[in-house]
Ligand SMILES: O=C(O)CCC(=O)C(=O)O
């Protein structure tokens with residue numbers, strides 16, 4: 001293992017005994033608790049509507065991204081993360097960025113629990129698609145990754161647009177507003193690596209990525225075979241794993257979709273568990289996020305009028321002052337409070 005590729009905060013222990021911690025037998029899951037599967041080629045509006053109302057998350061099959069592109073992207077992402085830490089710091093500067101071990105805070109601003117290290121056990125890279133062509137690298141690996149991300153970004157824009165248009169039609173939104181409500185040019189891609197073996201039994205509260213809702217309209221996730229993504233669902237206690245379905249992408253609805261739908265659709269609460277030592281590799285995920293157009297005013301019966309920029313500024317203020325995102329709650333109309 002190229003341990004010099006990990007940020008010093010996230011250096012995994014030497015994994016000598018991967019078999020001491022065997023994979024538990026999969027628990028037989030109640031079929032009503034299975035994450036829905038949506039087929040993009042033959043989009044069934046009733047199934048899409050139910051998945052968006054009940055879950056806010058679904059697996060997407062027949063999405064039209066060639067399996068070879070997905071495999072190449074996962075492999076290239078893993079290779080880029082395996083570059084030395086310093087190389088990553090130097091390669092991913094503005095307009096892109098490289099980050100690791102971002103803080104996990106509670107409302108009081110203190111770490112999650114005593115056993116927790118107070119950080120998300122991940123490293124990530126952020127790629128705004130509009131500016132990505134200007135990422136100039138002498139490293140052929142980084143240049144290939146950029147080119148593949150640009151190609152993948154076009155697929156993501158296409159998929160987000162068809163899903164959004166289908167949802168907007170079901171919700172009877174005005175087609176004249178579609179392009180303001182979802183603007184492909186605002187999209188960005190984040191690649192993450194979650195090192196395995198960092199959280200032990202006594203470190204259970206240490207998250208790969210702490211629970212949150214996405215602020216976007218939609219997020220589309222590609223993950224490798226190392227699971228860890230979990231979601232919450234109304235009426236169900238605890239967390240439901242989103243185990244990878246071969247060849248599928250995962251679609252999450254975000255806060256902007258919930259607002260545009262007048263709360264009919266769910267911005268799904270989700271988190272990522274830090275991969276245990278028994279996993280064969282680190283978890284890699286590649287996530288695309290898409291937002292409304294700049295300055296587009298979201299109008300709904302539940303929230304006062306706001307733009308995504310105002311929403312994001314409020315999220316940043318809340319994180320700074322109270323240590324967490326309040327999100328849509330800040331924009332609820334008084335008479336829509338229950
Ligand atoms: O890595 C993942 O699977 C999820 C990442 C995520 O939820 C996010 O970046 O908002």
Ligand SMILES: [Fe+2]
Nearest residue numbers: 212213214270
């Ligand atoms: Fe997320």
